[in-house]
Amino acid sequence: MEASLRESVDGGVGVPRGLSLPRRIPGNLAIWVGILSEMSEFALMFIVYFIAKVHNPELFANGPGRLNTLAGTVNTLLLLTSSYFVAKAMVAIRRDQGRLCVRWLLGAVAAGSLYLVVKMFEYRWNAAQGIHADTNLFFTVYYYTTFNHLLHVAWGSIAVLWVAARVHLGIYTAQQHEGLEAVASYWHMIDLAWIVIFPLLYVLR
Amino acid sequence: MTHDRILDRLWLTLMLLTLGSAWLAESAETGLLVTLAIALVVSFKGLMIVDHFMELRHANVVLRRLMRIYFYVIPSLIVLVYLFPRQIANLTSLS
Numbered sequence: 001m002e003a004s005l006r007e008s009v010d011g012g013v014g015v016p017r018g019l020s021l022p023r024r025i026p027g028n029l030a031i032w033v034g035i036l037s038e039m040s041e042f043a044l045m046f047i048v049y050f051i052a053k054v055h056n057p058e059l060f061a062n063g064p065g066r067l068n069t070l071a072g073t074v075n076t077l078l079l080l081t082s083s084y085f086v087a088k089a090m091v092a093i094r095r096d097q098g099r100l101c102v103r104w105l106l107g108a109v110a111a112g113s114l115y116l117v118v119k120m121f122e123y124r125w126n127a128a129q130g131i132h133a134d135t136n137l138f139f140t141v142y143y144y145t146t147f148n149h150l151l152h153v154a155w156g157s158i159a160v161l162w163v164a165a166r167v168h169l170g171i172y173t174a175q176q177h178e179g180l181e182a183v184a185s186y187w188h189m190i191d192l193a194w195i196v197i198f199p200l201l202y203v204l205r
Numbered sequence: 206m207t208h209d210r211i212l213d214r215l216w217l218t219l220m221l222l223t224l225g226s227a228w229l230a231e232s233a234e235t236g237l238l239v240t241l242a243i244a245l246v247v248s249f250k251g252l253m254i255v256d257h258f259m260e261l262r263h264a265n266v267v268l269r270r271l272m273r274i275y276f277y278v279i280p281s282l283i284v285l286v287y288l289f290p291r292q293i294a295n296l297t298s299l300s
């Protein structure tokens with residue numbers, strides 16, 4: 001009984017029933033235009049990083065060691081966790097568990113907010129170490145990339161808060177939650193960008 | 206395995222991989238093996254998030270390909286920049 005119930009919800013293959021369609025677009029087409037544009041923008045920043053690195057190997061070898069690895073690591077854990085919370089929220093809404101969905105979404109907003117707090121702490125810590133955007137090219141790339149990403153986390157958090165309110169008001173249901181799915185996809189894109197930023201700026205020497 | 210259970214396990218795996226990367230950042234010199242390991246971790250994390258968190262695994266084929274290509278190209282660039290820095294510097298010089 002429980003197994004068949006689970007299968008009816010999960011499709012038995014790891015994805016929710018009804019989602020396994022080769023043409024299905026999570027959310028809507030508009031959000032994917034936005035997501036692909038943002039991914040292209042971040043790709044451009046990564047290309048700038050690679051070009052700056054090959055022209056300034058010493059700066060880019062020494063730069064990551066001067067950054068606060070703990071802050072970078074904590075923020076990676078926070079963003080991955082927030083993405084996981086959003087994915088769990090999608091499972092909850094499809095099971096018509098609106099209250100649980102709201103809780104997962106608020107968890108994601110909390111993780112996103114903590115990310116912003118850690119980032120502010122990190123920037124202050126940098127300043128105390130004498131690290132600024134004009135210290136050298138590595139730190140210029142670091143500030144340009146991470147501040148740009150920070151802005152995405154800030155407005156993404158507001159968007160998640162907005163859809164949480166709409167779930168709370170009963171506007172999104174198991175049958176109709178396109179807007180929620182669109183914001184969820186956008187939030188995962190923000191996580192994906194950080195997955196590249198973290199090793200480039202904090203790990204690779 | 207249910208979608209729900211996949212999400213739980215994936216989250217745990219991503220946490221462990223992140224901690225492993227942080228350990229590398231603090232303790233290891235960046236050699237070829239470390240660079241390869243980092244590139245593989247970036248690729249794995251990206252592909253897993255695209256497929257399972259974004260739920261593109263069984264969705265629109267074009268969107269899935271576009272998103273997945275990203276996590277083949279960027280990790281490849283990480284390795285190429287490590288292996289051929291001078292050649293890439295020459296290719297990207299204005300003079």
